[in-house]
Amino acid sequence: MGKSWTDRILWGLAATVLGMAVGICVLGGIRSQAADTWKAREAYYEQLEREYVGRVRQFLEERGYRSSGVTLSRIVDHDGRRSYRVLVHHGILDRQGEEIQAEVLGEIEDMGFFVPGCSFSAQMLR
Numbered sequence: 001m002g003k004s005w006t007d008r009i010l011w012g013l014a015a016t017v018l019g020m021a022v023g024i025c026v027l028g029g030i031r032s033q034a035a036d037t038w039k040a041r042e043a044y045y046e047q048l049e050r051e052y053v054g055r056v057r058q059f060l061e062e063r064g065y066r067s068s069g070v071t072l073s074r075i076v077d078h079d080g081r082r083s084y085r086v087l088v089h090h091g092i093l094d095r096q097g098e099e100i101q102a103e104v105l106g107e108i109e110d111m112g113f114f115v116p117g118c119s120f121s122a123q124m125l126r
Helices: 005-062 091-095 098-110
Strands: 069-076 082-089 118-124
Touching (some): 005 069, 005 082, 005 098, 082 098
Parallel strands (some): 082 118
Antiparallel strands (some): 069 082
């Protein structure tokens, strides 16, 4: 005996709903993995940034510029490249000549972490 057309429609709807449920579960798992990867990458960069600011402060202190203000800001491009800008503030360093400031700022830029896609610039806060 053949199935009625209503049975076929019900089975078709049930299969469609089941397929959609499986698809949602798979997509949820993929998104969760992507979010975990993104969180891990951000934690990695945050650690590098903290260490870098610590090295900059230690460097400035060793050069005689104690209690310097150091601010690190970043821009992350759509392709993942990161541009960092370090702003340094210290009264004595601010009153030094441009040559000394350029030397100190150049050394600060060179202290940046060596990760492909990251660039650093250092400036005096005026």
